[in-house]
Amino acid sequence: MSKQTDDFFKNVISHAKEYGFVFPSSEIYDGLSAVYDYGQLGSELKNNLKTYWWKAMVQLHENIVGIDAAIFMHPTTWKASGHVDGFNDPMIDNKDSKKRYRADQLIEDKIARYEADGKVEEAQQLQADLDAALNADDLSKLKALIEAHDIVCPISGTKNWTDVRQFNLMFSTQMGASAEDAETVYLRPETAQGIFVNFLNVQKSGRMKVPFGIAQIGKAFRNEVIARQFIMRMREFEQMELQFFVRPGTELDWYNQWKETRLKWHLAVGGDPAKYRFHDHVKLAHYANAAVDIEYDFPFGFKEVEGIHSRTDFDLSQHQKYSGKKIQYFDPEINQNYVPYVIETSIGLDRLFLTVLCNSFEEQDLSTADKQDSRSVLRFHPTLAPVKAAILPLTKKDGLPDKAREILNRLKIDHNVQYDEKDSIGKRYRRQDAIGTPFCITVDYQSLEDDTVTLRHRDSMEQERVAAADLEKIVADLVGWKNLLGGL
Incomplete structure (x- = not known):
């Protein structure tokens, strides 16, 4: 990461805290590593992103429905899914700092530094060596790569490494009224299994016909021992997942279709297309026959924000095996029973939140020959902005606040709007720019004469x-969901 991009990322994090988007969790107790709270504006933005995903996935598709499965699941669920035995990351400890890291991510960071320094051949060779080691599950090779490329601990600056070992990432707890009767259960590490175990319930109660999908938004938990990159990697996070069930043999066609559909969804928010790319998995999970990540170019390099996977029939077949229940679909078109194949799209809501912040944040120099001026602005898509409009009386007297609050009361029924009468109008504009409010409505003395107001546009100023009298329609047209969903 260059100093310029490092400074940009630090400014994004600082801005997010200063204006009520994201706070370190339990900060008065010095925080909790890799855990964050969403503030008053962050929770609004997060809810808008969830609504955007839900509308695009469920509301726009006649053959996709949504559920909300419980976080706690029968422990055999995780045995069937493979998480009990195989949900591991290759970890390495630095003996001097006592810090633990994912070995593959240390190497990926080195690859990114090679690329930033223009060492393309070194980056390509190290990537090939990393892929080979991961494909072979060769932990000793991972350590050898770390040593050969002089990768040091970011904290201690030393190369005093332990061997690479596998660590299970699931949180476990006890469920039961007494210690003797307690059963070990897990906080779910993903939301997908709640969909798979409900396949028959949804299919039968909803009279769903293959192909059809089940969508879900929910919390998941992983004992991520690496606390870095802000909300990129957290122990408690939120996923938005679709499991799309298809006839065997058609899965790769659907896989390619969902790849394009999902990328289009990301770009509709207004991000730079050059900052997004597909990254095909070199090492496929044992249950997959195709997998790709949609990656975004964060200040710290390209990282996954969404995964699209062709999971074959692994999940339903495993739950059929472990439960002893028949989990199949009768396809009347071919007069045949089968276990459906699955295409999964899985997006981390917190990572999406971070992409939107990075995409939107800008520090502008507005200086002229006569005056020094600048502003920090969040250029959120108007539909996603936490606050849609601010109503600002020019002064606190002469009936202007009454007129402004009359407009506020009309608009707040349909939109999240703010009222602000403190400081000069210029300072108030800057405050609204900083939180990403797309429109400011100023009530002045002319408003009392002819019932007109000034509508200020954030991006162009x-x-x-x-x-x-037209504000309700004007604002509704400017921030309505059709502006985002209409082109999907």
């Missing part, structure tokens, strides 16, 4: 005079 241009102002126009509009009738106050």
Whole structure:
């Protein structure tokens, strides 16, 4: 990471805290590693992102429905899914700092530094060596690569490494009224299994016909021992997942279709297409026959924000085996019973939140020959912005606040809006720019005469005079969901 991008990322994190988007969890007790709280504006933005995903997935598709499965599941679920035996990461400890890292991510960071320094051949060779080691599950090779490329601990700056070992990432707890009767259960490490175990319930109760999908948004928990990159890697996070059930033999066609559909969804938010790319998995999970990540170019390099996987019939077959229940679908078109294949799209909501922050944050120099000026602005898509409009009386007297609050009360029924009368109008504009409010409505003395107001646009800072009576329609048209969903 260059100093410029490092400074940018630090500014994003600082801005997120200063304006109420993201706080370190339990900060008054010095925080909890890799755990964050979403503030008053962050929770609004997060809810808008969830709504965008839900509408695009469920509302726009006649053959996709949503569920909300419990976090706790029968422990055999995780045996069937493979998480009990195989949900591991290759970890390495630095003996001097006592810090633990994912070995593959240390190497990936080195690859990124090679690329940033223009050492393309070194980066390509190290990537090939990493892929080979991961494919072979060769932990000693991972350590050898760390040593050969002089990778040091970011904390201690030393190369005093332990061997690479596998660590299970699931949180376990006890369920039961007494210690003697307690049963070990797990906080779910993913939301997908709640969909798979409900396949028959949804299919039968909803009279669903293959191909069809089940969508879910929910919390998941992983004992991530690496606390870095802000909300990129957290122990408690939120997933938005679709499991799309298809006839065997058609899965790769659907896989390719969902790849394009999901990338289009990301780009609709307004991000730079050059910052997104597909990254095909070199090492496929044992249950998959195709897998790709949609990656975003964060200040610290390209990282996954969404995965699209062709999971074959592994999940339903495993639950059929471990439960002893028949989990199949009768396809009347071919007069045949089968276990459906699955295409999965899985997006981390917190990572999506971070992409939107990084995409939107800008520090602008607005200086002229006569005056020094600047602003920090979040260029959120108007539909996703936490606050859609701010209503600002020019002064606190002469009936202007009454007129402004009359407009506020009309708009707040349908939109999240703010009222602000403190400081000069210029300072208030800057505050709204900083939280990403796309429109400011200023009530001035002319408003009392002709019932018009000034509508200011965040991105261009241009102002126009509009009738106050038309504001409900104007704002609805500017921030409505059709602006995002209409082109999908």
